[in-house]
Amino acid sequence: METLWPQIERILPTVSKPARYIGGEQGAVYPEHAPGTVAWMLLYPDTYEIGLPNQGLQILYEILNERPDALAERAYAPWVDMEAAMRAAAIPLFSVEQHLPAAAFDVLAFNLSAELVYTNLLNMIDLAGLPLHGADRGGADAVVVAGGHCVFNPEPLADFVDAFVLGDGEEVVGEINGVMGAWLDGSPPETRDRTELLRALAGLQGVYVPALYRASYEDGRLASTVPIAPGVPPEVSKRTISDLADWPYPARPLVPLTEVVHDRLNVEVFRGCTRGCRFCQAGMITRPVRERPAAQVREMVQRGLEWSGHDEVALTSLSSADFSGIEDTVREIVDDPDHGGRVSVSLPSLRVDAFTVGTAAEIQKVRRTGLTFAPEGGTWRMRTVINKLITEEDLYSAVDAAFSQGWRRVKLYFLIGLPTELDEDVLGIAALGARCVEIGRKYQKGVTVTASVGGFVPKPHTPFQWFGQDTVAELERKVALLREEARRTRGLTIRWHEPAASVAEGLASRGDRRMGAVIERVWREGGTFQEWSERFDLSLWEAALAAEGLSVDEVCHRDRDSDEALPWDHISAGLHRDFLWGDWQDALASVAVEDCRWTPCYDCGACTGFGLEHVVASPVPPAGGSQGTGQDLSVGDRIPVRLVSRVP
């Protein structure tokens, strides 16, 4: 198929940020499309600058392109102006490498990292020229697959996606390629039986084919989701790679020609997290913890910097300060004479303790402007409910350390709308913020503390999956309350996210198969890029819900019972339902659980179900901080805490 570049370059002068569409990244490959090679288009349903750094997509890009029987190119969602120009010029969705139309590819594989991009996925399928619904696609059409954290509730997209891939993609992507290759092999498109392909895909562990399952409803509520074809498993379990050391990817990270978010080298130091924060879907569905060997981290940093020319490397994970030997790793990078002392390291998620600040000081020798911590809850009681076990002492010592070592701004992340939340918990945010300002004033005059609050949206496969989220009105009331209280403290600023978006996120997160029609209506009304605040429009969602006879209260704001069928009951992240329910009950009773990396197993199911174990280099928890690290947690309050202290 011929490149669309001559047509594309004619419209690029008329659109904003045209560099989004040119490709040309260092690390990009330009594979030859030939029979016997399965052609993958890897798609990120958001703009280029958001999607390019996505590590999952880059990992699969390399793994596929290393195979002799596969090739992969990439595509990102065209911004609104570009989409209009493409439609006007009849230009379909194209790859950024060779600017080939989507029709040149056998598989369209989406990365889904956030629910609000779902309408963009529909838009991209449509721009690709494919029938929107899987049921309408034939033997000549590409297969639409999706992976990423969001697919742990695949039901809202069941109408549009042919196959969902659960969990780590490194291994299963090759298995899917094998099935695709066998199906495509030699047969003319019109004779290919799509059902045969779907059944073969459903035979792979970790692959969920929604067309082979039926959702049934009773009294307007989901009753069950069951297989309707022989040999299809009643429950599909995620894939988990047992050892990150086997997958040193991306080895040639993409270096874009234009500015993107996270414009730096990213090296994943571990996958999974067992801190057990109950609101955190990522921490629940990516268990167990699998650390990359420190030597491999150093090698990937060294090679990556040489390859890319970046002067910043982020050591990524869900809580990088928990990486065994993090201080040594950081120090070795910063002090490496090969980098001339000009490489900085960032740890995207700092733990809240003075020790971590020490490591941060090591990293940021200059430019100490701002430091961010995430206590998430305003009171100790609230934090025991969400199992984010940060004592006030932890926070204050961290903030004290930060201000005393030259930082001038501290940013604190909080959630509001959490289970059992009282007004005093919300006001506690202002109290913590005010105390932090006070601490800062000991060292400097013009310190600022920003408390950033987000409305909590319960996610599938977490203990809070049964919880009815706050209404927009309630979130707005709490924000107003907090702002009023914070006004008393100079130097304390409250920032908040648009509460209305939490409703749409809630619908997409916990909706069942019927939500597909709602998402389709929002898309048809032009509701793309809903994750962009300037484009988000709650009225589109409300109108679509009403048209489909569904209610936001039913999906979002209602507590579920233990025996209610959930849309993702047939999807397994390994976590036992009993474990999650027990953890939910513990949350309601303000009972905390410890980090199982360094303490006995409490059988959540993530390891035992798959014959896996944690891969953690250090047998003892990191020094400092209270989360399972030997500090007496009870100093925060009198709330009983079921935590076995261990002295390192």
Added chain:
Amino acid sequence: MSPEGQRRLRLRFTKTGKVRFTSHRDVARMWERALRRSRLPLAYSQGFVPHPLVSFGLALPTGCESLGEYLDLRLEPSGPGEIPVADLPAALSALLPEGIAVEASALIGEAEGSLQQEVASCDWELEVLGVRDEELQERVEKMLAAPMLPVMRERKGRQIEDDIRPAIRTLSLTSPNGHLRAELATHPRGVRPGDLVAALGTPAVPGRACRTHQWIERDGARFEPLLTSEPGTDGDATQHARRAFPHVRDGIQPEPGGSPPGATGGQR
């Protein structure tokens, strides 16, 4: 005032093809990464947040191509294994994206002004869509005859009217393709190719645009900040530039017996 032993290096490069859709800032970032990979001993500013002493010439509007872009940078005294100046075009081009090709390199004297100050005008070749050649010829003649050419431009977020006539030094049609060729002054304020085509009036719309030359004027003569090497000179821009321009100082000599290890670090 240059710290002891620092050198000034001037590089000339192209920006053609797909990469033309990147911005001036994007190009600056590409250079920062390429220079780090080259391991040239870049000099850094003193101060709290040291930054490499690299200065770019006149910004090229996003979407325009160029055969003559420049940047100046400061190097610390050369160390072992440094790429010889004459080899820099090949070595750096290998580290830069397709379409960014380094065509000349030379050390320049401390007395040289900055590119921003020194470049007085640029040559452009512009494609104009929407009007036929005869019509275009007529409009060009009318423009050249006009005492004033007011166009609306955006500056600091506000629409203002600007007279671009004084900046148009020459303007003609190329044959046979009917493109515009123009020499546009850069001071006191540069005229962008889009402004020029806007002054032609509707329905003329800008097509592709390419900056072909930048000119420095001194003592009644005009010359390019750095000349590209002629075919066959094996990339020895320094020698060539020194013949052409006495203000270009000698390049440094390669390390005796040493090979330039950094020069092989191209894209694999």
